[in-house]
Amino acid sequence: MKKVTARSPRKAGRTRPAATDQVMFSLLAAAHSVEQRLEAAMEEVGLSSAKFSALTHLVGAGEALSLSECAKLMTCVRSNITQLMDRLEAEGLVKRVDDPNDRRGVRASLTPLGIERQAAGAKQLAEVQKQFAKTLAGADHDALARVLAAMR
Amino acid sequence: MKKVTARSPRKAGRTRPAATDQVMFSLLAAAHSVEQRLEAAMEEVGLSSAKFSALTHLVGAGEALSLSECAKLMTCVRSNITQLMDRLEAEGLVKRVDDPNDRRGVRASLTPLGIERQAAGAKQLAEVQKQFAKTLAGADHDALARVLAAMR
DNA sequence: GAAGATTGACGATTCAATCTTC
DNA sequence: GAAGATTGAATCGTCAATCTTC
Numbered sequence: 001m002k003k004v005t006a007r008s009p010r011k012a013g014r015t016r017p018a019a020t021d022q023v024m025f026s027l028l029a030a031a032h033s034v035e036q037r038l039e040a041a042m043e044e045v046g047l048s049s050a051k052f053s054a055l056t057h058l059v060g061a062g063e064a065l066s067l068s069e070c071a072k073l074m075t076c077v078r079s080n081i082t083q084l085m086d087r088l089e090a091e092g093l094v095k096r097v098d099d100p101n102d103r104r105g106v107r108a109s110l111t112p113l114g115i116e117r118q119a120a121g122a123k124q125l126a127e128v129q130k131q132f133a134k135t136l137a138g139a140d141h142d143a144l145a146r147v148l149a150a151m152r
Numbered sequence: 153m154k155k156v157t158a159r160s161p162r163k164a165g166r167t168r169p170a171a172t173d174q175v176m177f178s179l180l181a182a183a184h185s186v187e188q189r190l191e192a193a194m195e196e197v198g199l200s201s202a203k204f205s206a207l208t209h210l211v212g213a214g215e216a217l218s219l220s221e222c223a224k225l226m227t228c229v230r231s232n233i234t235q236l237m238d239r240l241e242a243e244g245l246v247k248r249v250d251d252p253n254d255r256r257g258v259r260a261s262l263t264p265l266g267i268e269r270q271a272a273g274a275k276q277l278a279e280v281q282k283q284f285a286k287t288l289a290g291a292d293h294d295a296l297a298r299v300l301a302a303m304r
Numbered sequence: 305g306a307a308g309a310t311t312g313a314c315g316a317t318t319c320a321a322t323c324t325t326c
Numbered sequence: 327g328a329a330g331a332t333t334g335a336a337t338c339g340t341c342a343a344t345c346t347t348c
Contacts, residue, residue, distance in 0.1 A: 023293060024186060024284045026300040031183030034176060050316060068330060080317060082332055087315075104325045104330045132176045135303050141175060144299045147292045148178040202338060220308060232339060234310055239337075256308045256347045 034132065041128050045120040046091075052125070054084055055093060055110070055118035064097055064107035093117055186284065193280050197272040198243075204277070206236055207245060207262070207270035216249055216259035245269055 035049070042052050057073045058065060065073075071081045085108055088094045093114035099105030110118075136144065187201070194204050209225045210217060217225075223233045237260055240246045245266035251257030262270075288296065 021281060023288075023297045023300070024281055026297065026304070027179075028183050028186060030300050030303060031180050034180060048315075066330075076316095077318060078331065079319080079333080084316080099330090102326075102330080106331065129173060129176055136175075136299070137302065140299045140302050143295045145175045145178065147288070147296045147299070148175070148182050150289065150292050151182060151287050152178070200337070218308075228338095229340065230309065231311080231341080236338080251308090254308080254348075258309065 034128075037131070038125070038128050041124040042121055045117065045124055047117060047121045047124075050084055051088055051093070052118065052121040054081075054088060054108075055114055055121065058094065058108060058110045059115065059118050064109035066099060066105050066107050068105075070108060088114070186280075189283070190277070190280050193276040194273055197269065197276055199269060199273045199276075202236055203240060203245070204270065204273040206233075206240060206260075207266055207273065210246065210260060210262045211267065211270050216261040218251060218257050218259050220257075222260060240266070 039049055042048055047055075053074055054070060057070060061069075067081045067085060068078060070085075071078045074081070085094060085096065088108075089096060092111055094108045095111055096106050097109045099107050133141065191201055194200055199207075205226055206222060209222060213221075219233045219237060220230060222237075223230045226233070237246060237248065240260075241248060244263055246260045247263055248258050249261045251259050285293065
């Protein structure tokens with residue numbers, strides 16, 4: 001999906017409260033902007049959000065995970081993981097290993113390079129988060145947290 | 153891009169203020185959820201967000217638009233529009249017409265079916281927005297609007 | 305040479321169908 | 327038959343050529 005930009009019927013001098021109908025679009029636009037920054041930051045270390053997410057889950061697990069487990073953790077469809085792992089494996093960041101207990105299963109195992117890359121990604125993420133926090137004044141930050149919690 | 157789910161280290165009883173580090177992820181998750189709902193609503197009338205967006209810009213313009221103009225309005229790359237128009241044209245929602253003034257140019261023209269479909273999409277969008285507004289209490293709504301305006 | 309559009313390739317995502325193994 | 331993984335096709339997005347026309 002993406003964007004869904006809505007025309008902003010900004011009446012000349014009006015700068016005030018995002019027309020109540022537009023709040024939803026503002027939310028989407030804000031998230032989109034954050035995603036862009038995040039994606040750009042990841043690209044600096046040769047990753048994408050999807051790749052970083054997969055690596056992070058593997059690091060967090062501390063062991064090889066079956067592709068199905070990865071799919072569950074990333075809340076996506078299995079075939080997605082299959083292809084994501086194809087790309088990660090092609091870059092030497094993970095390696096597929098046979099599941100010893102279940103001959104149907106395949107587990108994704110981090111390579112040293114994968115671990116290293118994940119760490120680099122984590123640093124990038126921290127940077128983006130720091131930037132994000134700085135963008136929001138303290139009060140706004142709390143207000144946003146409260147509102148988002150309310151609509152979860 | 154997508155998601156970037158972060159592990160939520162929710163300490164037992166803690167329900168409080170999304171750990172300050174997680175606010176950014178909450179924002180992304182909230183937007184993701186809204187996008188899902190929007191996409192689902194559009195699908196009910198045989199559209200996607202991208203298709204609806206293109207149709208809406210054409211309706212708004214009130215005339216055929218060059219593909220470059222569409223790209224500008226949708227803030228995306230020209231080749232994206234080429235393919236989006238391919239799909240819209242295949243469904244009979246728009247028609248490519250030669251630009252009379254510039255032999256390089258191609259303009260996208262709405263068909264009656266395209267107009268009708270856009271109206272259906274607009275209805276779906278209104279429904280999602282209504283739902284969105286209802287989810288947020290009045291105060292939260294205003295607070296969100298203010299915060300998002302501050303971080304734009 | 306620059307602008308308009310297309311094409312081809314790839315990333316990320318989904319779905320439906322298939323194969324192997326439980 | 328159900329679960330694990332893969333494959334193939336579709337959408338939506340990007341970029342890097344390429345072709346035609348200005």
